[in-house]
Amino acid sequence: MAQVTGLNHITLAVTELPRSIAFYRDLLGGHLRAGWSDGAYLELGTIWLCLTRADAVDQRTDYTHIAFSSSDYHTLAARIAAQAPLWQDNHSEGGSVYFLDPDGHRLELHDGTLETRLNHYTAHPEKGVTLYD
Numbered sequence: 001m002a003q004v005t006g007l008n009h010i011t012l013a014v015t016e017l018p019r020s021i022a023f024y025r026d027l028l029g030g031h032l033r034a035g036w037s038d039g040a041y042l043e044l045g046t047i048w049l050c051l052t053r054a055d056a057v058d059q060r061t062d063y064t065h066i067a068f069s070s071s072d073y074h075t076l077a078a079r080i081a082a083q084a085p086l087w088q089d090n091h092s093e094g095g096s097v098y099f100l101d102p103d104g105h106r107l108e109l110h111d112g113t114l115e116t117r118l119n120h121y122t123a124h125p126e127k128g129v130t131l132y133d
Helices: 017-027 073-083 114-123
Strands: 010-014 031-036 039-044 047-053 066-068 086-088 095-100 106-111
Touching: 010 017, 017 031, 017 039, 017 047, 017 073, 073 095, 073 106
Parallel strands: 010 047, 066 106
Antiparallel strands: 031 039, 039 047, 086 095, 095 106
């Protein structure tokens, strides 16, 4: 059966392309791979991020967000907390910093994996989460 095998890329609309390139490159450590008048491609680890210029960006108010990992969570989390606006306090089982990019896209840096999250729920059945194989 055909199935999804991974994340191909993420595209975010941005209002000021140079500002957003600087944010993802300088704060998050992305590597700029290509650019054109209305867009850019960056690599963030194994993530292909496309930024595309738009006249306006709709900001979500729900819990939708993109979560990133880091090889040095504590250093990057401290840098993000000092430089980016935060949109939520951390209430998860692992370290997380919830922050906004320049256009208000909701982002998270998380210090954990799906396995650490599932192990947390195994250890805390009172949370009411059903686990599947």
